[in-house]
Amino acid sequence: MKKQGVLLCNLGTPDEPTPEAVRRYLAEFLHDKRVVSISRWIWCIILHGIVLRVRPGKVAKAYKKIWLKEGSPLLVITQKQRQKLQNEINERFVDQRYGKHVPVEIAMAYGNPSISNGLQALKNQGCERIIVLPLYPQYSSATTASIFDRVAKHFKNEFYVPEITYVGDYHDHPHYIHSLVRSVERFREQHGDSQKLLFSFHGVPERFSKKGDPYESQCRKTADLVVKALGLAEDEYAVSFQSRFGKEEWVKPYTDELLTSWAKEGVESVQVISPAFSADCLETLEELAIENRDTFIENGGSDYQYIPALNDDRGHIELMLQLIEQRLLT
Numbered sequence: 001m002k003k004q005g006v007l008l009c010n011l012g013t014p015d016e017p018t019p020e021a022v023r024r025y026l027a028e029f030l031h032d033k034r035v036v037s038i039s040r041w042i043w044c045i046i047l048h049g050i051v052l053r054v055r056p057g058k059v060a061k062a063y064k065k066i067w068l069k070e071g072s073p074l075l076v077i078t079q080k081q082r083q084k085l086q087n088e089i090n091e092r093f094v095d096q097r098y099g100k101h102v103p104v105e106i107a108m109a110y111g112n113p114s115i116s117n118g119l120q121a122l123k124n125q126g127c128e129r130i131i132v133l134p135l136y137p138q139y140s141s142a143t144t145a146s147i148f149d150r151v152a153k154h155f156k157n158e159f160y161v162p163e164i165t166y167v168g169d170y171h172d173h174p175h176y177i178h179s180l181v182r183s184v185e186r187f188r189e190q191h192g193d194s195q196k197l198l199f200s201f202h203g204v205p206e207r208f209s210k211k212g213d214p215y216e217s218q219c220r221k222t223a224d225l226v227v228k229a230l231g232l233a234e235d236e237y238a239v240s241f242q243s244r245f246g247k248e249e250w251v252k253p254y255t256d257e258l259l260t261s262w263a264k265e266g267v268e269s270v271q272v273i274s275p276a277f278s279a280d281c282l283e284t285l286e287e288l289a290i291e292n293r294d295t296f297i298e299n300g301g302s303d304y305q306y307i308p309a310l311n312d313d314r315g316h317i318e319l320m321l322q323l324i325e326q327r328l329l330t
């Protein structure tokens with residue numbers, strides 16, 4: 001039986017909350033054609049001439065607000081997810097159904113630890129079959145596909161390419177939906193209900209949806225399934241998109257604009273959940289939990305609460321186990 005291993009992947013994060021480290025990270029991230037696809041020479045002039053001069057200082061300040069003593073929240077949480085998943089795998093697969101040991105490594109599309117590091121670590125442990133699990137519930141060319149590109153690039157010059165299975169998305173997986181529903185229910189048991197539940201997903205340019213990227217429709221489907229399970233009425237929730245980047249139109253409504261209009265219309269309390277993120281990160285802890293909160297309160301709202309990502313919750317680890325077990329060969 002081929003030895004099997006798992007690569008848990010996420011987007012990436014700077015090594016430190018400093019302008020230099022953020023510049024290094026953004027330079028790698030924003031050179032990816034999957035993320036910014038305008039003509040290379042025009043983009044390189046804008047990127048090197050403006051973006052990488054102006055943005056790192058501002059973004060480093062934002063990272064400083066959420067940085068943990070162990071490092072970037074996204075990386076720290078991914079490490080916890082890996083450890084818990086490895087423990088579960090070790091405990092459950094003692095019967096050696098899938099071979100002696102199924103190692104789990106983590107990797108980031110940009111920054112460290114890289115996809116190459118993770119694949120090399122699995123190779124060093126003798127893996128001949130690898131399950132790549134991008135921790136993006138909804139597929140997008142900017143995220144899931146960029147992981148595939150990096151995995152393929154890593155093997156381009158290798159003589160031995162292991163068997164590889166990718167998880168494309170799990171936006172409607174019953175266990176993912178159940179975990180989100182339980183997360184809202186638990187939060188509401190502790191903090192009470194709010195007038196509105198806002199599903200704020202990371203956005204993508206409108207162009208993506210027009211070209212056939214299923215991300216937007218998968219986000220809406222995830223929200224739909226959670227809303228049905230919670231039994232919410234039409235006026236008790238909404239779907240919006242956050243984290244716009246650049247000048248083009250992104251999928252709408254925009255989270256900050258929706259919160260502003262709700263606050264002005266007299267909505268007093270909002271709870272926000274962000275199901276596109278499998279781990280809390282800059283976009284949730286800073287943009288959603290701090291910046292957007294300020295926007296809502298400054299415009300007249302009074303009660304704004306952010307519901308944490310699934311992170312290393314038991315149900316979330318169980319979902320990862322199911323996604324992996326469906327793909328392991330006996």
Ligand SMILES: C=CC1=C(C)c2cc3[nH]c(cc4nc(cc5[nH]c(cc1n2)c(C)c5CCC(=O)O)C(CCC(=O)O)=C4C)c(C)c3C=C
Nearest residue numbers: 011012013035059074140142143202204245276281282283
């Ligand atoms: C959850 C899915 C994500 C999609 C879809 C996505 C698309 C996307 N993002 C950018 C530009 C930036 N994103 C940044 C941070 C960031 N993005 C995601 C996830 C998705 N991005 C995560 C998890 C993070 C946080 C990383 C962390 O360290 O905590 C950033 C960096 C921060 C900044 O400069 O504002 C940029 C830039 C584009 C252009 C895009 C779709 C085309």
Ligand SMILES: [Fe+2]
Nearest residue numbers: 031044047048
């Ligand atoms: Fe460049």
Ligand SMILES: [Fe+2]
Nearest residue numbers: 011202243283
């Ligand atoms: Fe992003």
